[in-house]
Amino acid sequence: MRALALGATGTARVVGNIVSASTVTLALDAMGGDHAPGIVVKGVALAHVRYPHTRFLLFGDEAKLKPLLAADATAAKCCTIIHTTETVSPEAKPSQALRGGKQTSMWKAIEAVKNGEASGVVSAGNTGALMAMSKLIMRPLPGIDRPAIISIIPTRKGETAMLDLGANVQCDARNLVEFAIMGECFVRAMLGIERPTVGLLNIGSEDLKGTDTLREAAARLRDATLDMEFHGFVEGDDITKGTVDVVVTDGFTGNVALKTAEGTAKLYTEFLRNAVKTSWIAQFGMLFAKPVIMQVMARTDPRRYNGALFLGVNGVTVKSHGGTDAVGFANAVGVAVDMVERDVNKQIAEQLARMTLVEETRVTAVASE
Amino acid sequence: MRALALGATGTARVVGNIVSASTVTLALDAMGGDHAPGIVVKGVALAHVRYPHTRFLLFGDEAKLKPLLAADATAAKCCTIIHTTETVSPEAKPSQALRGGKQTSMWKAIEAVKNGEASGVVSAGNTGALMAMSKLIMRPLPGIDRPAIISIIPTRKGETAMLDLGANVQCDARNLVEFAIMGECFVRAMLGIERPTVGLLNIGSEDLKGTDTLREAAARLRDATLDMEFHGFVEGDDITKGTVDVVVTDGFTGNVALKTAEGTAKLYTEFLRNAVKTSWIAQFGMLFAKPVIMQVMARTDPRRYNGALFLGVNGVTVKSHGGTDAVGFANAVGVAVDMVERDVNKQIAEQLARMTLVEETRVTAVASE
Numbered sequence: 001m002r003a004l005a006l007g008a009t010g011t012a013r014v015v016g017n018i019v020s021a022s023t024v025t026l027a028l029d030a031m032g033g034d035h036a037p038g039i040v041v042k043g044v045a046l047a048h049v050r051y052p053h054t055r056f057l058l059f060g061d062e063a064k065l066k067p068l069l070a071a072d073a074t075a076a077k078c079c080t081i082i083h084t085t086e087t088v089s090p091e092a093k094p095s096q097a098l099r100g101g102k103q104t105s106m107w108k109a110i111e112a113v114k115n116g117e118a119s120g121v122v123s124a125g126n127t128g129a130l131m132a133m134s135k136l137i138m139r140p141l142p143g144i145d146r147p148a149i150i151s152i153i154p155t156r157k158g159e160t161a162m163l164d165l166g167a168n169v170q171c172d173a174r175n176l177v178e179f180a181i182m183g184e185c186f187v188r189a190m191l192g193i194e195r196p197t198v199g200l201l202n203i204g205s206e207d208l209k210g211t212d213t214l215r216e217a218a219a220r221l222r223d224a225t226l227d228m229e230f231h232g233f234v235e236g237d238d239i240t241k242g243t244v245d246v247v248v249t250d251g252f253t254g255n256v257a258l259k260t261a262e263g264t265a266k267l268y269t270e271f272l273r274n275a276v277k278t279s280w281i282a283q284f285g286m287l288f289a290k291p292v293i294m295q296v297m298a299r300t301d302p303r304r305y306n307g308a309l310f311l312g313v314n315g316v317t318v319k320s321h322g323g324t325d326a327v328g329f330a331n332a333v334g335v336a337v338d339m340v341e342r343d344v345n346k347q348i349a350e351q352l353a354r355m356t357l358v359e360e361t362r363v364t365a366v367a368s369e
Numbered sequence: 370m371r372a373l374a375l376g377a378t379g380t381a382r383v384v385g386n387i388v389s390a391s392t393v394t395l396a397l398d399a400m401g402g403d404h405a406p407g408i409v410v411k412g413v414a415l416a417h418v419r420y421p422h423t424r425f426l427l428f429g430d431e432a433k434l435k436p437l438l439a440a441d442a443t444a445a446k447c448c449t450i451i452h453t454t455e456t457v458s459p460e461a462k463p464s465q466a467l468r469g470g471k472q473t474s475m476w477k478a479i480e481a482v483k484n485g486e487a488s489g490v491v492s493a494g495n496t497g498a499l500m501a502m503s504k505l506i507m508r509p510l511p512g513i514d515r516p517a518i519i520s521i522i523p524t525r526k527g528e529t530a531m532l533d534l535g536a537n538v539q540c541d542a543r544n545l546v547e548f549a550i551m552g553e554c555f556v557r558a559m560l561g562i563e564r565p566t567v568g569l570l571n572i573g574s575e576d577l578k579g580t581d582t583l584r585e586a587a588a589r590l591r592d593a594t595l596d597m598e599f600h601g602f603v604e605g606d607d608i609t610k611g612t613v614d615v616v617v618t619d620g621f622t623g624n625v626a627l628k629t630a631e632g633t634a635k636l637y638t639e640f641l642r643n644a645v646k647t648s649w650i651a652q653f654g655m656l657f658a659k660p661v662i663m664q665v666m667a668r669t670d671p672r673r674y675n676g677a678l679f680l681g682v683n684g685v686t687v688k689s690h691g692g693t694d695a696v697g698f699a700n701a702v703g704v705a706v707d708m709v710e711r712d713v714n715k716q717i718a719e720q721l722a723r724m725t726l727v728e729e730t731r732v733t734a735v736a737s738e
Contacts (some may be wrong), residue, residue, distance in 0.1 A: 288654025
């Protein structure tokens, strides 16, 4: 994903007071995540080298941020500190965060997007709070009932986007169609695939498999008015097989699938590491094999895939892993830059008009039966 | 799992006409699976060497089976052919298989268990048909509403059992409690863990996460009357972490999680193989590292984990992967032998009495509120 991002060109954009041919201003929750604010400042510096046209509003404790910027010339020249007094606790429930969180670095950062001072927000903080605040402050895109979490996953063929990864525990057919549209626009813009194929995650590829909700969603996605490359149902092993460009599922299943894949990846790397430790001959061999094994590790490096999007809100919200380092945070910033520059939200809005047509047709069809 | 199985001791048992201190007779659907009946006969021979006290009823086409037995002395001495004229197609829907399947090798094999001629059935054929026929012919265990598919998965700590893996797309709280009880008894008997820990698969470990169904199931599983080592909610990455001994989930989520894990495992092995191919230095190193890498592969060999159980029916039904080879089929036979010898069904029946107590207590509590 990052590789594609390097080829991105900036678009003319008015962001708050800043008018430029290509400047992108992002609001950062500098206090969110296990290693904040240190990795945020370091991550910003890395991202700025990669995207020199970026500027950052750092929302957080001035007393902590000032010395960090003083020690980092790159970060200092692209960052403005906006002092905030409170932080969202990693344990806070979304409802708690909404009630008492108006003075937090996370709230203020999201508000900056709402007010047009920044084009997107990046946070490594509390996921539930970030989604709830983004939805409340930015509001969903017109026509979107349920914003969803999307991320990119490495596959045997390349990369696949999957959503929803946990925002919506239960979904109806309409929600799944919304996810499909959002995912399609996301992949077209971010991975550069003109007509992305879309699959609905199920427990079999036959038409009769799964729940009524899935069959109804499949019927809508097949509708010619939607003009989507709908592949049909896909199964769990199709995710990493790269069978489709977009895997659509409810937030419960998506979250379990993503974490199961992460867990399995860890299982393999740990088995391999421990096995090699048991044999000095293997260790000798590994001296030669290591470079290619490091390539595999790099290809599936979680930091490379850091930056899940909360798609479907009227703005850009990127969630970095809470435990990430500066490299990972810089990648999450990169995702936000791409989202802003490629104006994914505008494409989603256009495509949603087609979904409304499909729904109207289906209502008419049912009425005339 | 197999390692433990080797330590198993036979128990006195009356099976059909055969009375022996330890003989176990299994009915085999010799026509099920991609490579049947060849791998079935070869698999039986392998299994018989490992479990010399086994006898097999081979249900299938006599014309195909006779020459195979004639060429394999080991299989010949422990197998009896029972000629059947039809086979369940891999594409048949469960309802089709039930309607027109009474003359199939699968139906006849299951019927042999029902009639007491065999203690369990093994098939590499159509999964849906095998479950539907087992449920119809053997009937669920008294007190079990929904039989479920269970299998053992390698983890960073050892092995974990997960259910349901696809039999029940939608489940209520009571079903999940049944699964927990069946899984606990299965792990106690098959993995020799006295008090297995049980976790409910969810998208967060906090008590408030997930659906109402999951929260209700968790409340029941926490009930002291059940006397279960209930760990609470677990997430997708906890499966391969080995956080609990039994992972309980609905058949939709379980199926997606299992296939996602299998897909991710393939992704890693393929990335690694392809990466090594690109470099002769790495290939040289791999000559030395290969033995330990083969160990890792052996530890996660799908054939080793072949043999999913359809748990909760009044009998033993083992499903082998359709594409397995003789080694995999022999392992599936081993699972059936263990299930019969360790009398898991009897333990489930005893434990179910506790669940009924929990339900009565809960009804009384609600009535008196």
